[in-house]
Amino acid sequence: MKHLQDFAFIEAVIRAGSIRKAAEDLNITASALNRRINRFEEEFGYEIFERLPRGVRLNPAGELMLQHIRTQRSDFARLQSQVADLSGVRRGHVSIACSQALLPYFLPEQIARYRNAHQGVTFSVNARDRVAAEQELSSFSSDIALVFEPRHLVDFEVILSVRQPIFAIMRPDHPLAAAPELRLRDCLEYPYVAPGAQFAVRVLLETAVKRRQFEQFTPILESESFDFMRHYVLEENAITFQFPIGLNLTGKMGYVARPLSQRDVEPGNLLLGQLRGRTLPVASARFAQQLAQNLQEQTLKAMQ
DSSP, X not given: XXXXXXXXXXXXXXXXXXXXXXXXXXXXXXXXXXXXXXXXXXXXXXXXXXXXXXXEEEOHHHHXXXXXXXXXXXXXXXXXHHHHHHTTOOEEEEEEEEOGGGTTTHHHHHHHHHHHHOTEEEEEEEEOOHHHHHHHHHTTXXXXXXXXXXXXXXXXXXXXXXXXXXXXXXXXXXXXXTOSSBOHHHHHTSOBEEEOTTSHHHHHHHHHHHHXXXXXXXXXXXXXXXXXXXXXXXXXXXXXXXXXXXXXXXXXXXXXXXXXXXXXXXXXXXEEEEETTOOOOHXXXXXXXXXXXXXHHHHHHHHO
16 A cells, blocks of 8 residues: 555556656656655565666566566555445446457447446456457456457456357348348359458358368458448448357347358357456456346247
8 A cells, every 4th residue: 555656656657658748647746756666676576677778677686576566456446346335335446458349239228238337447448359358358458358358367357158149130131131141152153342361250250161172261341340341331232250249139230240150150159258366356257147047037938
């Protein structure tokens, strides 16, 4: 607790890369900031910055200190949330790293539902790919992640895994729109657009193409935006591919969505997770429980 202000100064220096620029950002003098850093290093017993001709950077001891800072911040946030619970007031902040598919429908509904009961809780939601989401958990930038098939699971503690088949998206007048289920080979005979290689949908599609020895996977257009791809196929009458959790399958959105046969393409795994070994603040833990319950309910309905 004593060094929380020191931690804020240290993080400012890390972001700025120099004491002078950090002092400008903090609106204090460079000499005052330098004295504060020196005093902290003296109390700590080790230098944490390597002094360079044009700035500073963390040394190995500083890297360990940075991880300690983030842990302290997380522990303090959890303590504040627990104390608020004692008084019967649910407060706190929930930070989420998630795949794009969760942004249009699923998370807005879930966050609004949670805040309807606990209006003192605030949220931040950041679209991240699989690798970036795991990095955010490790750096305490996000409390929970909701992503498709993280690439590395060393620090990713899985709370819940949900299978999601891939759907083909097209205009209602597309030649394949009337079929209740589509084969991948049929889809690839028409113009199609696809996400980049960092997305799980693309990985699963390319894996299926190689396994079944189809011709090379060659979309007419690639994009990082699933919203863009959904709108584009309405213009050219092409096909795109997406997980159903990112689609409005009941509303009139101008497109139709048909599942790809799982004989051709394996479903993706939507993983809800947190940093392994971390005790989440109360608000984040309760929200993660709500997400897990809702995802399980959706899975059961889809199986009926």
